[in-house]
Amino acid sequence: xxxxxxxxxxxxxxxxxxxxxxxxxxxxxxxxxxxxxxxxxxxxxxxxxxxxxxxxxxxxxxxxxxxxxxxxxxxxxxxxxxxxxxxxxxxxxxxxxxxxxxxxxxxxxxxxxxxxxxxxxxxxxxxxxxxxxxxxxxxxxxxxxxxxxxxxxxxxxxxxxxxxxxxxxxxxxxxxxxxxxxxxxxxxxxxxxxxxxxxxxxxxxxxxxxxxxxxxxxxxxxxxxxxxxxxxxxxxxxxxxxxxxxxxxxxxxxxxxxxxxxxxxxxxxxxxxxxxxxxxxxxxxxxxxxxxxxxxxxxxxxxxxxxxxxxxxxxxxxxxxxxxxxxxxxxxxxxxxxxxxxxxxxxxxxxxxxxxxxxxxxxxxxxxxxxx
Numbered sequence: 001x002x003x004x005x006x007x008x009x010x011x012x013x014x015x016x017x018x019x020x021x022x023x024x025x026x027x028x029x030x031x032x033x034x035x036x037x038x039x040x041x042x043x044x045x046x047x048x049x050x051x052x053x054x055x056x057x058x059x060x061x062x063x064x065x066x067x068x069x070x071x072x073x074x075x076x077x078x079x080x081x082x083x084x085x086x087x088x089x090x091x092x093x094x095x096x097x098x099x100x101x102x103x104x105x106x107x108x109x110x111x112x113x114x115x116x117x118x119x120x121x122x123x124x125x126x127x128x129x130x131x132x133x134x135x136x137x138x139x140x141x142x143x144x145x146x147x148x149x150x151x152x153x154x155x156x157x158x159x160x161x162x163x164x165x166x167x168x169x170x171x172x173x174x175x176x177x178x179x180x181x182x183x184x185x186x187x188x189x190x191x192x193x194x195x196x197x198x199x200x201x202x203x204x205x206x207x208x209x210x211x212x213x214x215x216x217x218x219x220x221x222x223x224x225x226x227x228x229x230x231x232x233x234x235x236x237x238x239x240x241x242x243x244x245x246x247x248x249x250x251x252x253x254x255x256x257x258x259x260x261x262x263x264x265x266x267x268x269x270x271x272x273x274x275x276x277x278x279x280x281x282x283x284x285x286x287x288x289x290x291x292x293x294x295x296x297x298x299x300x301x302x303x304x305x306x307x308x309x310x311x312x313x314x315x316x317x318x319x320x321x322x323x324x325x326x327x328x329x330x331x332x333x334x335x336x337x338x339x340x341x342x343x344x345x346x347x348x349x350x351x352x353x354x355x356x357x358x359x360x361x362x363x364x365x366x367x368x369x370x371x372x
Contacts, residue, residue, distance in 0.1 A: 014116050017044075017052070021102055021109040024049045024065065036117065038089035049113070052086050054093065065100070069111055074099040076118060083122055086115060095122040143244035147226070149177065151200050151236045156180045162242055165222070167215035185211035185219055196226070200238055203228045209245065221249040265365075268292045272321060272350075272362040280304055280321050283361070292368055294339050313337055324350045325359045334369075344370045 015033035019026050026047050034041055037052075053061045057078075064078055076097045077083055083095040099114040145162025149155070154177045160170035166183055173179065177193075184192050188210035199206035206226040211219045226240020262269055268289035273281045281304055285297050295308065305321075306314030316335065324331045330351040336343055346366045353361035 014114050017049070017113045017115065019049050019111045019113065021069075021111045024062070024111075026052075027110065033115070036086065036088070036094065036115065043089075049111075054085060054087060065111075068098070068100050069102060072101065083118075095119055145242050147180075147224075147240055147242060149196075149200075149226070149238045149240075151238060154178075165214075165220065165242065165244055166212055183212050185213055187211070192224075196238070199226070200228065200236065203236070206238065206240065209249075212242075220244050220246045222246075262286050268366040268368075270364045270366070272364065274321075274325060274359050274361060276358075278322065278325060280318055280362070282308060289366065292339070292366070293337070309337065320348070320350065321362055324352055324362060328352055328354060328359060344368055 013032060015036040016030045017026055017033055018028040026045055026049065029041050029044050033044065037044060049065055050058045050061045060078060064075075064084075067079075068075055074097055075084065076095075084098055085093040086096050087093055095118050097116045097118050099116075101112050102109050103112050143165065145165050146159040147162060148157040150157075155175055156173075156177050156179065157175055158173045163170050163173050181189055181193055192208060192210045195208050196206050198204075207224070209221065209223050212222050213219050221244070222242045223245045224240060224242045226238045229237050229239055263286055265286070266288060268291075269286040270289055271283040271285075273283045275281070281302060282300050284301055285293075285295070290296050300308040304314065305317040308314065309317070320331065320333055320335070330349065332347070332349045335346050335348055337346060338344060345368075347369050348364060348366045350362050350364040352359040353363060
């Protein structure tokens with residue numbers, strides 16, 4: 001058993017520190033341990049485990065090692081969060097991951113500790129944290145929050161902005177993937193979880209729109225985007241943002257409804273684009289307008305009224321449009337526009353669309369009243 005233990009000690013590529021299980025005194029180290037500390041084995045042997053670490057945390061490390069030996073496994077942080085560090089001969093503090101096991105030898109049990117330098121991983125973690133903090137600062141005061149999913153553990157972190165978006169107190173999100181799923185609208189849940197899991201599996205970017213349920217039983221539409229970051233650990237991380245797009249989605253819905261009305265009404269409808277120079281261009285007309293006037297959308301879209309129907313009638317139409325723009329209110333007026341050489345009487349209603357104090361569009365409806 002002892003020969004096998006000594007063979008493992010020398011063959012190990014990572015620094016190994018062997019201590020008396022009862023006293024914590026170091027009794028043997030390998031060459032990698034000497035390199036890590038910048039000390040010879042003669043200088044290291046006889047030290048105590050806690051002396052490998054910052055002196056001001058001696059008692060904390062003693063307690064940590066006792067619990068670590070009992071629980072086993074690998075650890076990278078102290079119970080209160082800071083990275084485990086080892087102090088070299090020059091005073092440098094090197095972050096390490098430590099695995100421990102108790103080995104029974106003829107002379108008594110020893111604690112076998114494997115130390116791994118994780119400086120590069122910690123540097124990447126710090127860079128990742130800095131990126132997240134920059135995102136949070138840049139998005140502070142907006143309708144956007146930041147999320148961080150540690151894929152291997154299933155831990156999901158939300159920043160305070162994201163918690164506020166769903167109407168919960170900062171710090172109360174349960175920080176699990178399942179908890180995230182519970183906030184997704186039931187209709188969207190399967191689609192969203194499948195999309196984010198697929199992005200994690202393929203290490204591709206994630207982007208989708210879905211509804212989040214709020215604590216007051218309402219919901220908001222959000223757009224979520226994320227991508228994989230390598231922090232050097234065994235667990236991949238996906239970091240992203242969630243933006244409230246409720247207003248945009250409601251606008252899209254209104255446009256959909258308006259489109260349905262536009263194409264299915266019995267009136268001839270038209271939309272006019274108004275430039276800053278108060279020039280008028282036909283943006284689009286509906287199918288009823290095409291049928292009643294004999295003018296197709298493809299034929300007249302992008303033209304001025306004078307270009308579409310001639311100078312005489314077109315100038316009269318444009319004068320009505322100018323009145324609507326000047327008054328910034330809906331106007332009604334009769335007009336005569338010939339169709340296939342026959343004079344027709346129309347009742348026309350034009351409504352201005354006002355944006356930031358300026359009329360930038362006119363929406364009109366025409367009804368043929370010739371036979372009335």
